[in-house]
Amino acid sequence: CDFSTMPPTRRRCYEFLKMTSRSFAAVIQALEGDLRDAVCIFYLVLRALDTVEDDMTIPIDVKVPMLKAFYTHLRESDWRFMESNEKDKMVLEEFPVIATEFQALAPIYQTVISDICQQMGEGMTIYLDQSPDSMDDWNEYCHYVAGLVGIGLSRLFSASAMEDTVVGEDTRLANSMGLFLQKTNIIRDFLEDVLQEREFWPKEAWGKYGKKMLELSRPEKRGDAVACLNELITNALHHIPDVLTYMSRLRNQSIFNFCAIPQVMAVATLERCYNNPAVFAGVVKIRKGEAVKMMMEATTMDSVKAIFSHFTTHIKERIPPNDPSVVTTRAIVDRTLTLT
Numbered sequence: 001c002d003f004s005t006m007p008p009t010r011r012r013c014y015e016f017l018k019m020t021s022r023s024f025a026a027v028i029q030a031l032e033g034d035l036r037d038a039v040c041i042f043y044l045v046l047r048a049l050d051t052v053e054d055d056m057t058i059p060i061d062v063k064v065p066m067l068k069a070f071y072t073h074l075r076e077s078d079w080r081f082m083e084s085n086e087k088d089k090m091v092l093e094e095f096p097v098i099a100t101e102f103q104a105l106a107p108i109y110q111t112v113i114s115d116i117c118q119q120m121g122e123g124m125t126i127y128l129d130q131s132p133d134s135m136d137d138w139n140e141y142c143h144y145v146a147g148l149v150g151i152g153l154s155r156l157f158s159a160s161a162m163e164d165t166v167v168g169e170d171t172r173l174a175n176s177m178g179l180f181l182q183k184t185n186i187i188r189d190f191l192e193d194v195l196q197e198r199e200f201w202p203k204e205a206w207g208k209y210g211k212k213m214l215e216l217s218r219p220e221k222r223g224d225a226v227a228c229l230n231e232l233i234t235n236a237l238h239h240i241p242d243v244l245t246y247m248s249r250l251r252n253q254s255i256f257n258f259c260a261i262p263q264v265m266a267v268a269t270l271e272r273c274y275n276n277p278a279v280f281a282g283v284v285k286i287r288k289g290e291a292v293k294m295m296m297e298a299t300t301m302d303s304v305k306a307i308f309s310h311f312t313t314h315i316k317e318r319i320p321p322n323d324p325s326v327v328t329t330r331a332i333v334d335r336t337l338t339l340t
């Protein structure tokens, strides 16, 4: 995009995008037409909302009304929040810049972004003082923080007429796009989150092995921890059929790349984490070279299927015969291999 002719507030928004997201900045900037600005602002608005959610120094009686009312600040010109201690606090301190660019978007884009922001803020308040208990709670939390992003993005794609209306209407598939990414993040970030006393793993999974999620990080619990890890990875793998169906409907190349790259990074991350005790000792990241190679390749449905098949096969080869989830893991892996 040509930054020299851009209004200063829009240029500042792209600076925020690059500063707050290594993984999404490049694929968002590669989007075509008026979708690029709409998705950039959509990202910054939700990153600002998530920065409030994540900031544990904001008292809960301040945070709840703030999350519920957040969408109303999109239509103000002077709202900002200066008391955040989060890494991305700049998007809250300079929120008027984001609100100005939000108000310059086409009305249909504003409606989608405001609607998703309102639903996400409301949903986040449910889980501020409680962790997901059941697997259904886990799906609900991930729906609020990521499923809604997929649903909103899909509505933006259809509204831009760059994709068919079915993309924006099929909320189940759009929701799965978000759940696959968010569940992968939650699985990967076990140690980082639990050390900040944030329990995003569902208690239905870890409660079999201890009273607190943190117990899974104890060396003597390594076997139980890996069994729990494999159970959650198996659960996340169940979103793959919906992810593949969703992507097979896309027709615009820049939108396909934008959607495919985070998904192939996620399946590669799940494969690296599967049956891997290193998850409990630090953050398991895929190697930069491997990531770049996949980003270059993930541009057609056939190559995306080949990447999913590659990593699913690697998981299948490593299923421990006595793992508690072995039957379910084998079933979803075999089903995925028939689809790819």
Ligand SMILES: O=C(O)CO[C@@H](C(=O)O)[C@@H](OCCCCCc1ccc2ccccc2c1)C(=O)NCCCCCc1ccc2ccccc2c1
Residues within 6 Å of the ligand: 024, 039, 042, 043, 044, 046, 047, 050, 054, 145, 146, 147, 149, 150, 151, 153, 177, 178, 181, 182, 185, 258, 259, 262
């Ligand atoms: O604080 C952090 O650094 C990580 O925060 C995580 C957390 O707090 O759980 C967590 O925060 C979630 C709440 C804010 C979501 C912000 C977001 C992310 C990506 C976007 C991409 C395009 C447009 C808008 C977007 C909005 C987080 O960032 N998780 C990463 C996965 C989120 C996936 C969102 C998503 C969903 C469906 C998609 C479909 C297609 C392409 C990209 C997609 C991206």
Ligand SMILES: [Mg+2]
Residues within 6 Å of the ligand: 050, 051, 054
């Ligand atoms: Mg966050």
Ligand SMILES: [Mg+2]
Residues within 6 Å of the ligand: 050, 053, 054, 145
């Ligand atoms: Mg968060």
